[in-house]
Amino acid sequence: MTIEIKLRKGEPIDRAIRRLKKRLDREGTIRDVRDKRYFAKPSDKKREARKVAAFTQMLRTRYEKM
Template identity: 70%
Template sequence: MPIEIKIRKNEPVDRAIRRLKKKLDREGVIKDVRAKRYYEKPCEERRRKEKVAAFNAMLRARYNS
C-alpha cells in the first residue's frame, strides 16, 4: 500500500516533505528498508533481538522498582 500525503493549499514543499518523512518514520518504513539493505544471518538476527530484549528488560526492571 503506497504512502501518500496531500499537499495543502499554500503549503511549502519542504513542510510537505517533512510530513511525509514523519509518516514514513511512524510506520517504520525507513527502519525496515535500512534493516533489509544487507542480508543478516539468522544467528545474527537472533543475537540482535536477544540484545534488544535484554536491554528492554533492564529498563523495565530499573523503572518499575
C-alpha cells in the same frame, strides 16, 4: 504501494516533506528499507533480539525499584 502527499493550498514544500517523512515513519517503510539493506544471518538476528530483550529487562528492573 505508493505513498502520496498532496500539497495543500499555500503550503511550503518543507512542511509537505515533513508530512511525508512522518507518514513513512509511521508505516515503517524507512525501517524496513534500512533492515533489508544488508543481509543478516538468522543467528545474528536472534543475538540482537536477545541483546535488546536483556537491555529492556534491565531497564524494567531498575525502574521497578524506584
